[in-house]
Amino acid sequence: MTNVLVCVKRVVDSSGEVVLTEDGQSVDGKFAGYTMSNHEECAVELAVQATAATGGTATVLTLGEPEAVEQLRAALAVGCTAAVHVEADAGAFGPSDVAREIAAVVKEHEAAGRPHDLVLLGNDAADSGDFQVGIRLAYELGRPVVNGAARVTVEDGHVVAGVEAPTGYETYRVPLPAVVTVLEGGVEPRYPTVPGRMKAKKVEVETRSPATEPRGAKRVRLLLPPPQPSSVQILGKGADAAPAVVDLLEQLGVTR
Amino acid sequence: MILVLVETDASGADEVSRETITFARNLSAAGGGVPIDAVVIGDLPVPAESLTDQLASYGVRDVHHVTGDAFSAYGGASWASAVVSVRETTGSVVVTAGGTPRGMEVLAHLAARKGVAMAANVVSFGGLSPFTVTRQVVGGAVLEEMVLDERPAVFTVAGHAVEASPAEARGDGRLVSVNPEVDTADLVARVVSSDPPAADLSGGLKSARVVVGAGRGAGGANKFDDLLELTSLLDGELGVSRVVTSLGWRPHHEQIGQTGSRISPDLYVACGISGAIQHWAGCSSAKTILAINTDAEAPMVSKAHYAVIGDLHEVVPAINEEIKRRRG
Numbered sequence A: 001m002t003n004v005l006v007c008v009k010r011v012v013d014s015s016g017e018v019v020l021t022e023d024g025q026s027v028d029g030k031f032a033g034y035t036m037s038n039h040e041e042c043a044v045e046l047a048v049q050a051t052a053a054t055g056g057t058a059t060v061l062t063l064g065e066p067e068a069v070e071q072l073r074a075a076l077a078v079g080c081t082a083a084v085h086v087e088a089d090a091g092a093f094g095p096s097d098v099a100r101e102i103a104a105v106v107k108e109h110e111a112a113g114r115p116h117d118l119v120l121l122g123n124d125a126a127d128s129g130d131f132q133v134g135i136r137l138a139y140e141l142g143r144p145v146v147n148g149a150a151r152v153t154v155e156d157g158h159v160v161a162g163v164e165a166p167t168g169y170e171t172y173r174v175p176l177p178a179v180v181t182v183l184e185g186g187v188e189p190r191y192p193t194v195p196g197r198m199k200a201k202k203v204e205v206e207t208r209s210p211a212t213e214p215r216g217a218k219r220v221r222l223l224l225p226p227p228q229p230s231s232v233q234i235l236g237k238g239a240d241a242a243p244a245v246v247d248l249l250e251q252l253g254v255t256r
Numbered sequence B: 001m002i003l004v005l006v007e008t009d010a011s012g013a014d015e016v017s018r019e020t021i022t023f024a025r026n027l028s029a030a031g032g033g034v035p036i037d038a039v040v041i042g043d044l045p046v047p048a049e050s051l052t053d054q055l056a057s058y059g060v061r062d063v064h065h066v067t068g069d070a071f072s073a074y075g076g077a078s079w080a081s082a083v084v085s086v087r088e089t090t091g092s093v094v095v096t097a098g099g100t101p102r103g104m105e106v107l108a109h110l111a112a113r114k115g116v117a118m119a120a121n122v123v124s125f126g127g128l129s130p131f132t133v134t135r136q137v138v139g140g141a142v143l144e145e146m147v148l149d150e151r152p153a154v155f156t157v158a159g160h161a162v163e164a165s166p167a168e169a170r171g172d173g174r175l176v177s178v179n180p181e182v183d184t185a186d187l188v189a190r191v192v193s194s195d196p197p198a199a200d201l202s203g204g205l206k207s208a209r210v211v212v213g214a215g216r217g218a219g220g221a222n223k224f225d226d227l228l229e230l231t232s233l234l235d236g237e238l239g240v241s242r243v244v245t246s247l248g249w250r251p252h253h254e255q256i257g258q259t260g261s262r263i264s265p266d267l268y269v270a271c272g273i274s275g276a277i278q279h280w281a282g283c284s285s286a287k288t289i290l291a292i293n294t295d296a297e298a299p300m301v302s303k304a305h306y307a308v309i310g311d312l313h314e315v316v317p318a319i320n321e322e323i324k325r326r327r328g
């Protein structure tokens, strides 16, 4: 039986145009809406699969504003069984602050007889992209950590993690308890079902305040890259553009 | 002193590592010529002398080569412990690496061990006092200015943010072999087995005159026939976005971008690629870019020289037919 904790972050959906808040300290989500990163969606899926295979609990955790409960519900709707909400302004927390807060929850749950043998996180958050919370967490907990795994399974007290590295497909086998950060691509996150959503609504979220004062991020400010003037020439629409394209290819001398 | 973690491939120091050293030379100059040392870990793919010679041409003083059984297999913690030990003996005030999976991982371990901040994906250096860097956040859509006021200052340099170029003045390139002790706890999470990657054929991509690019818009692993036909009609190479490699549609060596190859063809035909900044980092040197995209607002379309708005599975076959028709 493996109890898994999976950490997700509420982030502004940045697939469209990105707008900054007036103070230049964060991305404005008023119009774009919120989501979690693909890596974290895969981590949730892996957490659910690992607990289904071993019969444990899958707890989802977030540190964020009250509205971040939406991301917790999304994870509950696809199979997580419990949720922890550290209510705080995530923007005021640097990566080591977040790691310390997650560690505080893990230690407290462990003391209360609810250990999290495996903690899954995303490889990097979709907004701050710090690439480090999972690793810092491992040091807070004194646990081994595998970074950037696409596949994660649990077998006889070990986590087996597969990393799609430029140097090949690399496998790690690490004794539990452990920390693993997840890179998208190894599993397909499932869609929530209607009964899943209903069940998610009924789960009582453990809401808590941060354990310590954050030291904060080292941010001075955010900037948008200057817009590039476009000088694109549209050759046409659909298949009808083919002659114009081939004219261009001939003009460039690339059609032999 | 500035310490650069160097990763290697069949060419010696890999391209992103050479870019990182090039970046470090700016810091060095701002600091009045502080020396740059390199640390390289484990078995080398090239003779040590050719690596030190290459690094000397980039202005590197000492090359600390970490050897020993503990480093026969990769592990983030064991590599970081080695970098920490080299940083202690050299007293480096800056430790940097490329923004690669290993560069990020090892420096995050190092930062956690030293209790200092780490800035990921830095693209420019703002000044020494305070030590300020600008880095990519929000998938590259936003830049963050960050102050690294602790020592060592730890950061990774985003791939292809600068172009790798040898130094005006050669460094010593002295080989220093080190064999640091490793704590057994740091050996727990190490690679236990690895399947070699598909043969690295990215050389052809990097030097191709024509590259046909494919992104998520291709729609599936079995939907590359038209794109491959166009590639062959133009005597070019196929390149793809990270989404395509992450989804397993095509092998990693075909990836273009910050964490893939940097190309500089005469023509890049970007099909079904949105043009995220990380992709752009790999293709911006193309002389001419033709984008094929259903979305007239896609960044790739506005950055391109030419564009066709439409479904690539209609446009590309029509182009193929037109080429074949004109050839008769």
Ligand SMILES: Cc1cc2nc3c(=O)[nH]c(=O)nc-3n(C[C@H](O)[C@H](O)[C@H](O)COP(=O)(O)OP(=O)(O)OC[C@H]3O[C@@H](n4cnc5c(N)ncnc54)[C@H](O)[C@@H]3O)c2cc1C
Pocket: B121, B139, B140, B214, B215, B216, B217, B218, B240, B241, B242, B243, B244, B255, B256, B257, B258, B259, B260, B271, B272, B273, B274, B275, B276, B277, B278, B279, B282, B292, B293, B294, B295, B298, B310, B311, B312, B313
């Ligand atoms: C640290 C980091 C490193 C990264 N490194 C890289 C890298 O090296 N290389 C890289 O590419 N990305 C990299 N990325 C990812 C990058 O941010 C983007 O997510 C990725 O490039 C998007 O790939 P895409 O354009 O294929 O997909 P999408 O962004 O989903 O775009 C698909 C495009 O296809 C168009 N389209 C859809 N259907 C069709 C159709 N039938 N015909 C024509 N057009 C169609 C859509 O309009 C859209 O513009 C990195 C990200 C991070 C955070």
Ligand SMILES: Nc1ncnc2c1ncn2[C@@H]1O[C@H](COP(=O)(O)O)[C@@H](O)[C@H]1O
Pocket: A007, A008, A009, A010, A037, A039, A040, A061, A062, A063, A064, A090, A095, A098, A120, A121, A122, A123, A124, A125, A126, A128, A129, A130, A131, A132, A133, A134
């Ligand atoms: N505020 C947060 N709440 C919960 N998990 C977080 C938070 N911030 C970061 N994480 C986790 O840490 C991972 C890496 O984040 P980062 O190091 O900030 O790029 C993310 O993918 C999440 O899984």
